[in-house]
Amino acid sequence: MTDSVVIIGAGQAGGQTALSLRQNGFEGTITLIGDEPYVPYERPPLSKSYLAGDVAEERMFMRPAAFYAEKHIVLMPRTTVARIDRAAKKVRLAGGTQLPYTELVLATGGRVRKMTCPGADLPGVHYLRNIDDVLGFRDRITAGLKLVIVGGGYIGLEVAAVAIKRGCRVTVLEMLPLVLNRVVAPEMSHFYTDVHRTAGVDLRTSTGVTAFEGDGKVERVRFGDAVIDADLVIVGIGIIPNVELAADAGLAVDNGIMVDECTRTADPDIFAAGDCSNHFNAIVGARLRLESVPNALAQGKAAALAILGRPEPVVEVPWFWSDQYDLKLQMTGLSRPGDQIIIRGSMAERKFSACYLREGVFVACQSVNMAKDFIQSKKLIADRATPDPAKLADPAIALRDL
């Protein structure tokens, strides 16, 4: 049988796998299965420029629809997979159709974590993960709307920034004492809290939602004894990796589908890439699951190369970005509580970086409007540099010169 790669999941990891297979000379069949009606597209603009109405869907497509036909990549949109039969090497679709594969790539991504409190299923309570989610509420983001955002992570804060510009009355409710708690130092968290409050956002921390209330649609949000009015609620409290197909097929799963550094699972013919995968990162020195575009693309490419018999481990410094107001936050590496934090530049002038040292080793950098630090920090992290903290604190000294 000729090589036939089936890719489950048509997000950026799945899309990249298909593109990289063809780009690197794969001549077999490629089938890309996705449950959305679109060709693979970039998700980051969903909570930024796409929400603001500044870009069209086509602008987010990794490649135009015609490209896939030209490259003989079979797209199966609006399609759900029911199960994987590893013994027979077949994928069974929800409709019963069976697709044989020689290699299978799981690029199943994640789904939004949902609220479970009373009223969580009221109309007007929305989530944000894909284009159709945004189309479900984007037209309502207009002046005077009482918008309540649940969750002070990137999605919540990016949506807040867009909505406040549109003249909405925006409240952000974060359960933990700090926003962006999972990823940044308290200094950075306080900075972003101040920025949002100055812009007019009613940002409340240590505030856990206990119920959504309303007659036929959401009208109020309750947290303990307090209640506020809401015309629309957008929830951004993280994602859950889609690992069920893998687990049901007997593949190892532990906060993601377990793969090696070339994205291969314990089954030599099955790979996993992107948000759904749990892999060892040699630079970080730990197993992890990353929710990031660069990782989705790097692992998609790695899966393609492994299928082609030219496996190359993914060795990448994790990086991320978030645009809010006029602030370009660009992050490299992974910080954690207990790291020594050194601030370079001026928070007051909104141009600074937070650098993180762990036992003297440069492990992470989070830059606000400091692209130079962002780009140069990657090398320091990869090299496990041990810069002099006093010099590191001096923004006049470039990171590359440390």
Place this chain on the structure above:
Amino acid sequence: MKIVVTLPDDAVHDLTVQAGGSLMDAMRKAGLPVRAECGGAMACATCHVVVDEAWIAKTGRAGDEESDLLDMSDYRSGNSRLSCQIRLTDSLDGLKVTLQLDAFEG
């Protein structure tokens, strides 16, 4: 309008594109193997092109922030630009650029 893109493998692509968008968008829409990882958010340097000498006056050179991102590239030259930051106006009809290896989806 027309643009001419040379890839790192020396393949030359004559493209007919719409004015208005960015050069990166136009290349991607034409199906060229450009990485463009951040999709034009100016958060990376994976849409790096070198502008032909005859056109650099019209496109202009990289701005400060763009220049900072390009600085770490092994393929940096005086005419380096991020293609997401070049807006295709009618005055750029005939533009010639070379996609750099760090922007090439090999």
